[in-house]
Amino acid sequence: MLTSVRSLMAASMLAGSVLAASPALADDADTAVKPAPAFTVTGNVALVTDYRFRGVSLSGGDPAVQGGITLNHSSGLYIGTWSSSLASTPVYGDQELDLFGGWTGEVASGLTLDAGLLYYVYPSGHVGDGNYWEPYASISGSLGPAKLKLGVAYDWKQKGLINNAGSRDDNLYVYTNLDVGVPTTPITLSAHLGYTDGVLSPCYYCTGTATFGDKTGWDWSIGGSATVLGPISVGVSYIGVSGASIDGYTNDTIVGTLSASF
Numbered sequence: 685m686l687t688s689v690r691s692l693m694a695a696s697m698l699a700g701s702v703l704a705a706s707p708a709l710a711d712d713a714d715t716a717v718k719p720a721p722a723f724t725v726t727g728n729v730a731l732v733t734d735y736r737f738r739g740v741s742l743s744g745g746d747p748a749v750q751g752g753i754t755l756n757h758s759s760g761l762y763i764g765t766w767s768s769s770l771a772s773t774p775v776y777g778d779q780e781l782d783l784f785g786g787w788t789g790e791v792a793s794g795l796t797l798d799a800g801l802l803y804y805v806y807p808s809g810h811v812g813d814g815n816y817w818e819p820y821a822s823i824s825g826s827l828g829p830a831k832l833k834l835g836v837a838y839d840w841k842q843k844g845l846i847n848n849a850g851s852r853d854d855n856l857y858v859y860t861n862l863d864v865g866v867p868t869t870p871i872t873l874s875a876h877l878g879y880t881d882g883v884l885s886p887c888y889y890c891t892g893t894a895t896f897g898d899k900t901g902w903d904w905s906i907g908g909s910a911t912v913l914g915p916i917s918v919g920v921s922y923i924g925v926s927g928a929s930i931d932g933y934t935n936d937t938i939v940g941t942l943s944a945s946f
């Protein structure tokens with residue numbers, strides 16, 4: 685009889701222990717780290733006081749509305765699109781639509797590669813064909829609060845790139861960006877320097893000037909940005925290009941940006 689009572693007491697204690705442990709096991713399951721999703725979506729919208737592409741205004745010195753969305757895979761592959769309003773012209777219309785895809789990832793300790801192919805599309809252009817392809821690649825790394833990026837883009841000869849002689853031409857663009865986060869603040873200071881050799885040189889836009897037909901040129905910018913509320917950021921940059929200064933086109937200017945990302 686005593687043995688039976690002891691057995692019952694042991695069974696009761698064991699059952700109680702199991703019941704007491706069950707909530708803890710459930711909590712552990714709820715707080716377990718879930719695997720990262722294979723796909724993520726990121727995007728952005730922006731209002732800029734002037735759309736400057738490698739130093740040259742594509743909005744005629746006027747404000748532009750911009751935005752894009754990208755589908756990212758955990759492998760580093762991505763595809764996306766980005767668009768901006770333009771100053772209306774017969775060839776390019778009033779909209780630029782960029783389609784792109786590529787891969788990004790760490791290729792060495794602290795070094796990240798980003799490489800892909802971009803297609804510039806001008807859907808509302810009605811004279812000729814301004815669309816063209818551009819492969820690109822960049823390598824970036826960080827040192828403390830500073831991030832340095834070196835990049836290159838090349839456009840082979842194609843029908844969307846026509847020089848002043850009316851022939852298809854190519855274009856090479858190399859650049860470097862430096863971003864420095866100011867410690868304990870939401871502010872990032874930025875600098876950019878780019879060099880163009882080809883049909884997209886800033887001086888190629890200087891029709892009727894002494895630099896007409898020059899196939900090389902520099903562009904640069906210096907400025908800063910700050911996160912002001914959640915995903916919302918504001919920025920300001922001073923932008924310049926080499927060659928003749930045409931007001932609202934290739935003149936040095938200050939560009940303000942209001943953007944949001946998700």
